[in-house]
Amino acid sequence: MPVTRSDHRNPPWPTGLWVAARVLLLTAWAPFAALAQDKASILIVSSHASAPYLRFLEESRRTLRHSAQRPVAITQISASQLIKDYPAADSASYDLVIALGTQAAQALQYWKPRSAVLYTLIPESVFERLRASGRLACPGQRCTAVYRDQPLARVMQLLTDAFGEHRRPGVLLGPTSQTLEAEFNRTGEAQGLKLNTAYAGTQQDLLPALNPLLQRSDVLIAWPDPAIYNRHTTKSVLLTAYRYRVPVLGYSKAYADAGAALAVYSTPEQIARQCTRIINDFLQGGERTLPPPQHPQQFMIRINDHAGRSLGIELRHNPKLSTYVQENDDEAPDDTD
DSSP, X not given: OOSOOOOOOOOOOOHHHHHHHHHHHHHHHHHHHTSOTTOEEEEEEESOOSHHHHHHHHHHHHHHHHHOSSXXXXXXXXXXXXXXXXXXXXXXXXXXXXXXXXXXXXXXHHHOOSSEEEEESSOHHHHHHHHHTTXXXXXXXXXXXXXXXXXXXXXXXXXXXXXXXXXXXXXEEOTTTGGGHHHHHHHHHHTTOOOEEEEOXXXXXXXXXXXXXXXXXXXXXXXXXXXTSSTTTHHHHHHHHHHTTXXXXXXXXXXXXXXXXXXXXXXXXXXXXXXXHHHHHHHHOTTXXXXXXXXXXXXXXXXXXXXXXXXXXXXXXXHHHHHHHHHSOOOOOOOOO
């Protein structure tokens, strides 16, 4: 049973539902169109029409409606639509472009927007990979991000609080997350942990790399990397870890529900509220500046009692974890994409 109120991709909504949802979102902003001509204009490019993205959009709409100092008009399109229609689009007509998810971030490189860009609902490793390869749309160096994944210091602190006697965590890195290996090692050493790392380039490499990693680890950190951690590999990862009697610290609500003993994650609503503060500051500031890329400020933990107890670990009544729950309690979210 969860203590609080997540990354496997939900299937895209049927076309009819996607169109209806888009019309609903745009209609919700229609009253602003009749207001003063100095209204701000934002373009949101969404990777998918699945629930997490729609939840982000709805929370953004709600918080902007109550907090924006000037009217805001929002246009929302899909990443595939942007790629198809980008030659006819004029990005200069928007004050800010927001990219939701990896596919949206990749689509912007073809569109080459001239407006400032806010990237979100993507892992830090994806953002940094795009930037390092020169494929990140960042006009005039005016771009930033609110990542989907947690800061490593938070993850290591939670691991220490939850699995105090487990001092040999293992992390399996993939093509996008391998650049974080040095940061993992530094953060683990700061917590007095002996971190073990391994690499898998594809799903086919996952189990051959995971088995020896689990032999020398006493807790597994599952880290967002779509090449190795996705809905097709979740069951294999969790069953393999269970055979070695190694608890898993996951990165989503869905991972805990599937069998991870513990997960730490941020909901689309929490990330949307953080993005809204950035949007308001950007629109109100005279110089139109953006802050540096950042991790989620709000987060939740989720405990899987059955998974923990089957490994002889009692997390529910851990006083250090109850502190996390009290400070970060919120309503129960749906599984995130």
